[in-house]
Amino acid sequence: MADDDALWQLFAATFPGLALPAHVAARLPALVPRRRLADGRSLFVQGQRTTAFYAVAAGEIETRLTGMDGTVSVIEHVGPPRLFGLAAFAAGQPAEYEAVARGASEVLVIGREAYTLLMDEAPGFARALLAEFARRYDGTLRLLQAARHQRAAERVMLALAQLARERGRAAGGGWLEVAATQTELARLAHLSRQTANELLCAAEAAGHIRRGRGRWWWRPAPGVSRA
Known part of the structure; x- marks a missing residue:
């Protein structure tokens, strides 16, 4: 079961103003386990199909790409209480990057059952999640563009x-x-x-x-x- 405080901190920071129905709020913590990762441990690797998306509860997750020549490019350092890994999970596609713990870290694991509950029974959640995804995508795109083209x-x-x-x-x-x-x-x-x-x-x-x-x-x- 997730640490309730970490879960509600995630919602307050990421989806401000979103009010969950009482029955959703009551069920959700039991559906969102908390996973601990040692320093350097991969949560998932590039090319892996994931069964959940995640939020950092403690520590830091580094997302990174590895090129054909072995060159590693860091995309982002994700700290609490931010989400990551949504695109691969929602699309059912292999992950485009690897997620690695930087220091002892903990993540909330938002799997299919929790995702379905929120999407189907929490009015406004789908719109809020789409808005957060768009913000994250835009920020990542600017960084990748900078890495390739800017001074x-x-x-x-x-x-x-x-x-x-x-x-x-x-x-x-x-x-x-x-x-x-x-x-x-x-x-x-x-x-x-x-x-x-x-x-x-x-x-x-x-x-x-x-x-x-x-x-x-x-x-x-x-x-x-x-x-």
Whole structure:
């Protein structure tokens, strides 16, 4: 059975304003188990057909693609309480990417029975899920486009924005505090650590970020979206 708090935190963050019927809310926790993953453990691999989609309850899941030449490209670092793996599950197709735990992590497993209950008996859930899927797809598409076509500095800024969106906490004065390492940022931006460091130094000199050990602070420029 899922941890009820984690499940309801997921709904509050992902589907704000969605009110579940009482009988759905009563049945759902028993249909959403919680799975623990050790650091480096794959939840599913590229090309695997999945029987559920997932939400991060604790820790972090890295989604990544492996090319024919063995090159690994990180798509996203998914933290709580966000969803992932919906496209392959809903379409009944093999997963296009691998999902790997970064550190000890826990996920909520939303299988066919829970999905059917929500889709069939929770008015508004299908629309809310479609809207969330569209937001996730748009963000991922921008990152993939950046990785292939945009300059290194632009890729770093997009990676900064993504990490701030996923982990950022208001720190006053328009700053967001983000717990993330330079290595994570470099990997997400598809850059070497040295190149990422040079670009971060430039951003710090320009007053866009402040850096600390294992964390940094970011203040988006006017007109720059955090979404």
